[in-house]
Amino acid sequence: MAVTQGYPKWLLNCKEDITKSKEWSIFLQELHDAIQQQLTESHVQYFTDLSEPEKELFMQRATKAIEGGSVSKNVAGKVTNLLDQHLNNDVAKQLLEDYPVDTKSDLIIEGAEEGALSLLKKWPEFKSKLHICLNQPLPLTIRQLAWRLYLSNAKLRKRYVDLMKSDPRSAISPYDVDISQKCEQLLLSEATFSDLKGSVGAFYAMKAVLSYNHAIQRTKTRVRDMDFMLVVPFVEVAAPNFSRQEPAPGRVVAMLVEEFLTFNETKPGFITDSGSQVDNEEMAAFASKVLTILEKLYPEVTRTIGRAYVPDKEKIVATEKGSQAVLLDGLTMSIRSVIRAVFVGYLKMDVLLYVWDQYIIGMDVPGFGTEWLAVAMATLLGLLQDKLKECNSPSELDSVITQESPKLTIPQFQYEVKRHHYRELYAMLTKDQKAAMPVLDPTQAAHPPWRHWYNDVIPPYTKPQDRRKAREEREAERERLLQQQKEATDLRHDLEERERREEEEEYTRAAAAERFRVEQERLLLEEQLYQERRLREDNERKAQEEIELLRREVDILKRTSKPIKSPTPSVNSNMSYMSRVLLPPPPTPASHYSGTNGLPPILESPGRTPSRTHTPQQQTENVVLHFLSKVRKTLDNIAHGEGSERETLERETDKFIDQNIADIKRAEAQVMGHRLQPGEFDSMPYEKQQEISDQMMILIQKWREERRAAELRQSRQSL
Secondary structure, three states: OOEEOOEEHHHHHHHHHHHHOHHHHHHHHHHHHHHHHHHHHOOOOOHHHOOHHHHHHHHHHHHHHOOOOHHHHHHHHHHHHHHHHHHHHHHHHHHHHOOOOOOHHHHHHHHHHHHHHHHHHHOHHHHHHHHHHOOOOOOHHHHHHHHHHHOOOHHHHHHHHHHHHHOHHHHOOOOHHHHHHHHHHHHHHOHHHHHHOOOHHHHHHHHHHHHHHHHHHOOOOOOOHHHHHHOHHHHHHHHHHOOOOOOOOHHHHHHHHHHHHHHHHHOOHHHHOOOOHHHHHHHHHHHHHHHHHHHHHOHHHHHHHHHHHOOOHHHHHHOOOOHHHHHHHHHHHHHHHHHHOOOOOOOOHHHHHHHHHHHHHOOOOOOHHHHHHHHHHHHHHHHOHHHHOOOOOHHHHHHHHHHHHHHOOHHHHHHHHHHHOHHHHHHHHOOOOOOOOOOOOHHHOOOOOOHHHOOOOOOOOOOHHHHHHHHHHHHHHHHHHHHHHHHHHHHHHHHHHHHHHHHHHHHHHHHHHHHHHHHHHHHHHHHHHHHHHHHHHHHHHHHHHHHHHHHHHHHHHHHHOOOOOOOOOOOOOOOOHHHHHOOOOOOOHHHOOOOOOOOOOOOOOOOOOOOOOOOHHHHHHHHHHHHHHHHHHHHHHHHHOOOHHHHHHHHHHHHHHHHHHHHHHHHHHHHHOOOOOOOOOOOOOHHHHHHHHHHHHHHHHHHHHHHHHHHHHHHHHHO
């Protein structure tokens, strides 16, 4: 459905047609006449002389004055017809052009829901219009907005956000590990939380809210068990705003903190149940309300509770209490754990959110929350009366409530509430809306004019100069207030500017220190590189000198070598210097003699054919090759290290390669929106390939710099 500036297109078209209609023009003229009449009665010459609250009051009175007349009915009918026409036209257009899967009824409901949400976001003060949803489970989008509107507290949210910016560690409870373990265990073990099981985002959001709530309390006791239960509905409603595989974003956690803390500040004492006298009195009053409903609608439940907690009449006399008091005590013990958790863990998640929806939309009506929870508690026990009547002890009552409550459904609650309680609850919600306002136009009044003000003192007559003086005083006061506001705004801007400059200076100093440190590291690395380069050059020079020396020796040996005269020369024969020094010839029978030096004779191996003797040139080449291999191995060790150093270098190289591959895949997903298929990149034009490559390289370089900065910060912290 098309949306323009936060509003559906059909709603904007409807507004345009309404403002152009004849009925709207007549309505505006009537409203203007009613306001003018108030100005005359109030001795005010111009509407602009009024302050903003006075203008709003005059508008409300004028609207109420013409509300019951034919003009108001005509414009209301025109609005209704145009809304119906434009919404149906938009849905018909979708059915013709978009071919949606949903039915026409679903599309109409979706469009109306979208329009209502856009209007509520624009004018949150009309949240009381949600009272019409009494006894109905709210759709997800309306539920999220309704909870946000009724549980809004900018002060609590700002306090959390500022603390996270200035000192995040102070927002973490000393028992954070214990809170994490309990959250994880609760999400895994509680059957009614199956939607949140395995969700990383839900776990981190739940832990963060509870840890912050406990940290700001500055108490040495651990987190109350009931707090773990009460935070679950807020996490469930916010679940579509975060991923199941990653921690919840900071803005979602801030919203949950705001809602949870606002709920804690406004919840009745029987939910807090801290053990104080005030909370005990509220619990007793709440149990009395529930008992009254049970005795009227579900007497079988009261008899069952009385039988379980008062087994015989003698016990009643012995305790010196009436049966009614004992019954009230028994009922209090039975419902205490349920109402402290506000049904969390006792009802399925959809039924639980239905109960919480009714409580939330009635938070602006004093006493409605207590009344609704009493109705919900009595209805739950009434729906379980067939199961409860078999119980004969308090433990059996608790067991049945725990096991059977999750089987209840929303239609069961809706039927009982509609049948017995809807009229009283709705009247309680709309009581303030039906309060009569003073009507100024006698022709439009349903009752005699000033019916509710006949005891008021009639204001004295004032002269024109007195009214002028009063108007001038109001103008002077208004100017003074505006000047004060301007000065306060200027002061706030100056403070913000000063803070901004201080932040910039701090950032500049930190950046300069970081640049100096990086420069020192760069100089150190350059010095190390220079030393390593010098060492490598020295090694290469030495190796080159040795190679040159060997080459000269080889040349000398080639020039001094002579041919071998005998195939089996002896030790005293005239064979070449190379043959004597490098490799002796294979033994022969002529070798068996005793030399003058006392050397043992070389024995003959008659059973083996003598091996071939290498030529002097081959021997020289072998020596040179052996030396070059040693040089190559030495250079390889210098470049790649040895032992653990080589393993560390290879491990870091593999890690860099894996990280580079991961960055390439991530960059493909961000730039292209999907992973590239084989051959897809090659099939693109050269300009497109170049553009994609540039964008990917920018992202990869950015991620590398971020990782390098994180590693540097971590190394500084470790130091």
